[in-house]
Amino acid sequence: MVAEGLHKLALQHSQEALENGALRPLSTDIETWAGSGDGGFEIRHLVGAPPRHLREAGPKPNPFRPWDQRLELTRVGNEHVLILNKYPVQLGHMLLISQSWQPQVGWLSLLDWTAVCQVNRDTGGLWFFNSGPQAGASQPHRHLQLLPRTKGVRLCPREEWFQQHLLNATCSRPMDSLERSIKIKPLPVTWSGSALLEIYLDLCQQSGLGSPQRDEKPLHPYNLLISTRWMTLVKRSCDEVHGYSVNALGFAGYLLSTERSNRTWLAAHSPEALLMKVVATDP
Numbered sequence: 643m644v645a646e647g648l649h650k651l652a653l654q655h656s657q658e659a660l661e662n663g664a665l666r667p668l669s670t671d672i673e674t675w676a677g678s679g680d681g682g683f684e685i686r687h688l689v690g691a692p693p694r695h696l697r698e699a700g701p702k703p704n705p706f707r708p709w710d711q712r713l714e715l716t717r718v719g720n721e722h723v724l725i726l727n728k729y730p731v732q733l734g735h736m737l738l739i740s741q742s743w744q745p746q747v748g749w750l751s752l753l754d755w756t757a758v759c760q761v762n763r764d765t766g767g768l769w770f771f772n773s774g775p776q777a778g779a780s781q782p783h784r785h786l787q788l789l790p791r792t793k794g795v796r797l798c799p800r801e802e803w804f805q806q807h808l809l810n811a812t813c814s815r816p817m818d819s820l821e822r823s824i825k826i827k828p829l830p831v832t833w834s835g836s837a838l839l840e841i842y843l844d845l846c847q848q849s850g851l852g853s854p855q856r857d858e859k860p861l862h863p864y865n866l867l868i869s870t871r872w873m874t875l876v877k878r879s880c881d882e883v884h885g886y887s888v889n890a891l892g893f894a895g896y897l898l899s900t901e902r903s904n905r906t907w908l909a910a911h912s913p914e915a916l917l918m919k920v921v922a923t924d925p
Contacts, residue, residue, distance in 0.1 A: 648765040649790040651715055652726060652734040659726055664712035667730050670898070674799075675913055677895075681803035683913045687899045706739045706783040717741075722757040727787065731896065736761075736788045744784035747774040747863075749854040750842060756835030758786060758868075763833075767791035768798055769868035770890035776863035777878045778889025797869055799895025808872050820914060823921040824893070825849050826874040838873070842866070845875040862922060865890035879922040884908070888920045 659665035670686035677683050705728070713726040718738065727735040738757055750771070758769065767790040772779035791797055807821045808828060825848045827841050847853060851860040865876040867890050876893055885903040886892075897913060899905060908916060 646765050646790070646792065648715060648724065648736070648761060649734055649767075649792070652736055652765075652790065655713070655715060655726060656730070656733045659712055662712055664710055664728065665726060665730065666728055667733070668898075677800070677803075677913060681895065681914065682799040683895045683897060684799050685897045685899055685908075685913070688901070702781075704743075704783050705781060706785065707743065709739065718757045718760050719753070721753050724761060731891065732789060734790050736790070738786045738788065740784040745859070746772070746779050746782050746784055748784070748859050750786075750839070752835050752839050754784070754786065755838040755842065758838065759833045759835050761788065765790050766870055768894060769866070770894070771866040772889045773860060773864045773866075773878075776881045777865050777876075778881055778887055778892070797894075798891075800893070801869075803895075804867070804869070804872060804874065807874070819918060820921070823918070823923050824874055824876050826872055828872055829868075829870065841873050842875075845873065849875050849877045851875075851877065865893060867894055877922040878920060880920055883916060883919040886916055888917065892920075893917060 656665055660667075668686070669689040671689060673685045673687065675683040675685055709723065709725050710728070713728060715724045715726065715736065717723050721741055722738055723741055725737050725739060727737050738761060740754070744751075762769075765788070767788055769786060769788050771786045774782075804826065807817070807824065808826050809815065810817050810821060811826050812828065825845045827845060829841065830837055843853060846860060846864075849862070849864065851862055851864060863878040865878065867874045867876075874893075876890070881887055884907045886897060886899065886908070888897070897916070899908075
């Protein structure tokens with residue numbers, strides 16, 4: 643049985659961080675979109691000006707060296723710390739960051755995956771990773787993100803789509819255009835850092851990202867989405883299209899619309915068409 647102690651701790655700290663101003667949730671109006679097939683979307687229309695981390699600007703200070711102590715939840719091993727996301731998608735939104743400098747664009751290591759397993763033994767949910775600016779990452783310091791999910795709560799709007807994608811991938815069934823662009827592999831019932839690392843590197847190899855034995859860093863930007871059952875990798879061509887900046891959560895069914903977003907285009911073409919414009923497809 644998962645204890646979910648970290649989730650409870652995150653909710654408790656979130657209330658304190660709201661009161662002292664360390665936490666700044668985005669104010670949004672939510673629009674649901676049925677999508678096609680098994681995939682749905684939540685389009686979150688931002689109310690007011692975008693926060694600093696979403697604005698186009700020059701170099702930004704590293705918010706994780708040092709991290710805001712008011713957001714810290716717990717140390718994870720000797721190399722990582724779990725903190726609250728300052729601009730949470732939901733209350734309890736967590737970041738697993740490296741304590742020392744590690745680049746977001748570098749290879750995820752055994753230490754990273756071991757830390758993921760340590761957190762996940764207590765609190766699971768939707769893990770995701772944006773490998774760099776072209777994949778929607780707003781910070782260059784290594785961080786993985788977790789949206790906790792309690793039993794019976796839907797993982798994300800496109801959960802059924804990923805379940806069908808996994809079935810199609812393991813049974814060699816016909817795939818739609820997005821499925822053909824996204825690699826997915828099942829996960830073992832019991833996680834270990836070495837098992838997750840092996841699956842991650844296999845997905846990287848399948849997607850043409852290279853390997854740490856030959857390449858200093860992955861050859862292309864990418865996103866990861868991880869549930870209890872599967873890990874999926876999305877090879878990216880660009881971060882933004884038609885004013886929508888898309889990170890890993892876009893493929894999970896969560897899109898953020900700002901004053902720069904072309905809502906008319908989205909209504910005419912669909913969120914799936916938007917996603918296809920930011921994935922890297924093989925020639």
